Amino acid sequence: DAKTTQPNSMESNEEEPVHLPCNHSTISGTDYIHWYRQLPSQGPEYVIHGLTSNVNNRMASLAIAEDRKSSTLILHRATLRDAAVYYCILSLSIQGAQKLVFGQGTRLTINP
């Protein structure tokens, strides 16, 4: 299974941008890059996903390297509610099925 590598933890200040990196050097051509986050005592929440081009939505932006071996999740203006574990995931398409393989993620702390 293609794996992702993320820093264990990161810290940022409220109202500042946050860049969460992810390495996925063994990504295959058909793997999508997904980001989910998990707040304490809750299920994961979808953030964003992309294949090759950079993506933007109301929550965040996803910047994908040209060779697709790495990507960065960008929170443009962090709030205290963004404190969570952020997972960078490659979706594996196996015989038409999808399996999201979660790693350890990055625990993001936001300082007031």
Add this chain to the structure above:
Amino acid sequence: NAGVMQNPRHLVRRRGQEARLRCSPMKGHSHVYWYRQLPEEGLKFMVYLQKENIIDESGMPKERFSAEFPKEGPSILRIQQVVRGDSAAYFCASSPRGPKEKLFFGSGTQLSVL
């Protein structure tokens, strides 16, 4: 449109008992996934089901665990003869069409085995 509903929210069982965890996907979603999260760890994929079919069960332990998603009613994750090591948070997710669709997760069932 209600989200993914899991019940019970908390389940306490003694060793050797059976645990049944239920998951109602979002309306219109026919794909269900089960994940398990041990304390201080990431989520581990267990099984992926469509209505009446198990598509991928590569993450399911070979014994005591089973899952179903009948034509009518919720998806059920069943753990027979529970042991202390089964204590974990079990999350269910659903999607409308499967591959490449974003997943909607429930709030999970916290299983505690005494």
